[in-house]
Amino acid sequence: MKNCKIKILSILIIFSIMMLPILTVANAANEEIAVLKTSENEYRIYSEKYLGKSFYYAFSDTEEVAESSLNFITSKQDTDGNQIAEFKTTSEEAYMWTKESLDAKAEVTKVDLKDSMTKESVEEIQTITKRIPVDATQTATETTEEGDIIKNITTGILKITDTANAKFYYQTTLLTKETVDYNRLMELTKQAQGELNNYQRIKLAQEYEELFNKLTSQANWTEVVDKTIKQPANANDGEQYVVLLRKVENGNTTYDAQFLTSSKQTKQEVVEKVVSTTKNTELPVTYDNPILFVVLAITVALLVIIGIKIAKARKNENQK
Structure with a gap:
């Protein structure tokens, strides 16, 4: 019974050791990186985790490699003081291994070079x-x-x-x-x-x-x-x-x-509308009309004739 427990424990330990690299890759796959294409087949990698501190890095064409076989080098600093990784490749993807110290366990990040940006594209924004x-x-x-x-x-x-x-x-x-x-x-x-x-x-x-x-x-x-x-x-x-x-x-x-x-x-x-009204004003009579003068003359003549006749009639009565 004791030997059985030891065997089970040994199997679990071996399984855990085998899964460790896979878990490391899976966890590191979500690490935020930005890829800048500096020239033909040359790239610069920015990792959000290591922008302000130096780190060690290496590249491989596949994740199925032994970490001990990789050649880790120290990160470089760009003109703005950011820590970066640089490498050359003709492939469309690569795997970047990073760690803070040489004796630490490396994390693996898949780098899709098809999503890289050129300096001109970045400046165009x-x-x-x-x-x-x-x-x-x-x-x-x-x-x-x-x-x-x-x-x-x-x-x-x-x-x-x-x-x-x-x-x-x-x-x-x-x-x-x-x-x-x-x-x-x-x-x-x-x-x-x-x-x-x-x-x-x-x-x-x-x-x-x-x-x-x-x-x-x-x-x-x-x-x-x-x-x-x-x-x-x-x-x-x-x-x-x-x-x-x-x-x-x-x-x-x-x-x-x-x-x-x-x-x-x-x-x-x-706008106040102004209402225009027309008022007809009758002019006063000034007797400047010729017809009025004719009528007046006739009237005066009649009055004179009537006056003469009345005077003659009175004279005749007095003579009688």
Whole structure:
């Protein structure tokens, strides 16, 4: 019975020893690394764990190798003070073995070189919002009349100031809780403008490039007229928008993005209408009319004749 227990214990120990390398690889597989391609077949590895401290590393084409057969070397320091591992290979993947001291157990990380970023790709992220020159400070005012009310609505516009003889296209997206990818794009753009170490720059550039390519390939493009992009008619003041831009010139295509806050100011005034009335005024009689003079003359003549007849009649009566 005692021998049986010893055998079982021995089997468990042997099994544990055999599983140790596998567990080590599995645990280290999730280690965060960033790969920078410095030239053809040459790579620089940034490990988040070892950015600020030196370490020992080695590379192999497979994980099925004895650690004792590997040649570990000391990490190097880049120009920004980050500890890095450098190596050359023509393969698309490799295994990086790392440890803090030579007598420590190494961790193994699978390195996918297809996901590496070039220095140019990393630096290109800094050009976002600057690839296609624009002026986002201009406004446009529209005046409408509703009865006796006049409304002046002033809204923001995006003016393309690029002088190239090219065609421009755009897509405007209002940021909401549902626009997850566009929200993330704006977050990454803000992060890219902040202070980052080389590891963070590479990881950010990798995510940004993948997301930006996805959004531009799915965009519903509208051609820009007069190099002017109006904000949506139903936009409210203070809303945030992502404007994707595309420039096509001589067969070459450039993509860019702008992150804008809508502006909408409405002023209205009531116009008092002046009602015009016409009053006919009768002029006073001035007797300047010739007909009046004729009538007056006839009247006077009649009065004279009547007066004469009355006088004659009285004279005849007195003679009798």
